[in-house]
Amino acid sequence: MARYEFRLPDIGEGLAEAEVAKWLVAIGDHVSEDQPVVEMMTDKATVELPAPGTGVILEQLVSEGDVVKTGSVLYVLETDAKISAAGSEAAVHAPREEPQAATPAAADSAGVLAPPAVRKLARELGIDLASVKGSGPGGRISAEDVKRHTAGAGPPAVEAPPVAGQRVKLRGVHKRMAETMALSAHTIAHVTGFHDLDAGAFAELAARLRRDAEGKGRRFPFDTLLVRAAAMALRRHPIFNSSLEVERSEIVMHEDVNVGVATATPDGLIVPVVKNADKLDMDALAAAVDRVTSEAREGRASVSDLQGGTFTISNTGAWRGGHGTSLIKPPEVAIAAFGRIEERPVVRDGKLVGRLMMPMSVTFDHRIIDGEQGLKFALTLRELIEDPAQLGD
């Protein structure tokens, strides 16, 4: 029997740490290879880490709630199995680091050079002054420095008022949502256009494709057609498939069309991404949409499925949503939101008739997309949905 130290592997691009969400086994438990041992929560998703081999859990070196760095030892497994550190050679040799408790916000700013009024401002905005660059002599921080920092670094984590009431720690997916949305609201110049789409044919197509799929034992999420429409519109209006790099004053036109599908989960909003949505045929697209949204809802989305989006759609139809504005997910530059398809009175050929209508709003970043471009994109989406034959099947 040998001792194997299981270290936190690199669980996603650019993620240096993760929170221990839950131990799924206890010390002394026998585990088999690939049995989930511990659940880790990153900013983006919850990940179950399976045992690398069959054996007995000897030690758990971190506790639930600890934030640990990649490469830290999570537990020790006593095992006979020859475990190759497949793909994680680097992680295995990474220096051991102690688990770190999440640092409290801006508690100790002693030593930072800033006048009392500026320290108060920072407290109110929930900013740790240690992270602010001072422009004054000797790095003295002014109120302007703090405000600039807020504008650049986004979300003010406002200090919780010490009032009675149940408190829920903001973390994981929820925290990420708070940060992303605040960053979006702080930095993006949102403009939203509203459109009412004649969606009878679209609804019919969706129903037909669903029946066909179910006939073959497959599922066909309604969002598939919206993703398809968005992907086609994005190909025709590449500025909507871009992102803005403010520091470099450059617009990056993305080559891939990766459409995110806003998905409500018990933990908060999450946006799994359908990669290369424009290149998949309808069956493959339906399967991809089904997979990423199901996994997201079940809290087991992989980190790679949560990254790399270039545009987002948000469909509130299932909740009887109507018209609404959306916040763009940085660094994307636009989002389209769809409401419930319902029969509404409209005028056709001078007569009041009932038609199946779908509310659509297109929100774009006016820093780089002008009103005309915004409208043209929306019109393309409209045409594709109102004449869904163009979407193919």
Next chain:
Amino acid sequence: MDCLILGAGPGGYVAALRAAQLGRSVTLVEKGSVGGVCLNEGCIPSKHLCRFAWAKASAERFATSGMPAFAGQPDMAAFQKSRAAAVRTLVKGVAGLLEAAGVKVVSGQARFVGRTRVCVEIGEESVRYFDFKDVVIATGSRALELEALPFDGDRVVEPSRALEWDEVPATLLVAGDDYIALEIAVAWARLGSAVTLAGSGERLLPDFDQDLSAAALRGARGAGVEVVLSSEPSSLRSKAERVVVSAGRRPNVDGLDLHAAGLAPLATPFKVDTQMRLDRHVFAIGDVTDGLQLAHRAMMQGRVVGDVLGGKAGAFDSRAIPRAVFAEPEIAAAGLTEAEALARGLEVTVGRFPLAALGRAVIESSTAGFAKLVFAKDGGALLGAHLAGPRSTELIAEMALAIEMGATADDLALTVHAHPTFAESLMEAAEVSLGRPIHIRPPRR
């Protein structure tokens, strides 16, 4: 009930006023008189006595300029009336503010009987129960006695009692080396008592800069105090008609029954966070908390806790809590001493300016003091200020502000200070630290 504050001293009443300002409904429990030790038997009456004694000393400074010396003994009975009247005026003022703010003041002694409930004993027989959402413990501290010199309420007393005498004792032993002992010794010596100040340590004001300790020693001796250091004060008691013992102060938490509040066991003084929190709904401020036992610290903590109770982002993050000693000369300090800065691994530059080179000090025959400023090296911010001399207790406010603002030696040196004032010593000391003094010869390189 909403907010309960235990103790109406400078911490408690300020917390009450601020919390009420921000819309909380506040009840304040006090066993004595509003204003607490500070107003009734501490800072206010003691500074009254110090200033009274200083008036005499101050006239004597102009003896060589032709001012006749004071004839006769000060009328201590008249002083005591005036002291009591000053206290009454101020207590009435605080009570009026509390009433105007809608703070309910309850007279009595509180103890916890649950996590959200206290019992207040009013008089001998009657008790009342109060439920609260948030509670602030601001019960202050009381004087410690020495084992060898227990208080007897008459001959051997705590410092507060030494402010109430209506006769000057012929001989007085002051046991202690802190600022309270020093102030009482110098004041009574000036008023005509033969005072011995006996400290067990090697210097007076042991928690101040070394140079200030030396200035305090010289000043006390100059005022006629016999200072005995490294001594056993109790061995000197037979020499004195009266004995005052200043041996530090202990938090008043014994009767609170913290266990009932679910708080025990907690070490005292309490360690609180920057919001003065002990527990989610339990706060503590002032002398019951860890740190300098000073009224103005408690008052700031009171404002902070009031802000927090009112839902504001309050935090106690003062960089410099000024300390003021009303002896001769006046002594004041804020921020780090040179030794403390070095111990923290900071590199410093020190600027020291002697009052002997200052016009105003020469006029007033008060050339014994100095201003000693400690800056971070290479044009860095002011870290600490250590002053000895007339009005140091006022000048320290500029230094505390400078530290809070992150002012550098250049900031101080380039700010015009009125001439001729003692405040010029601050600007001059900053210039010294920059190696370009005007009014003293530059140190040899």
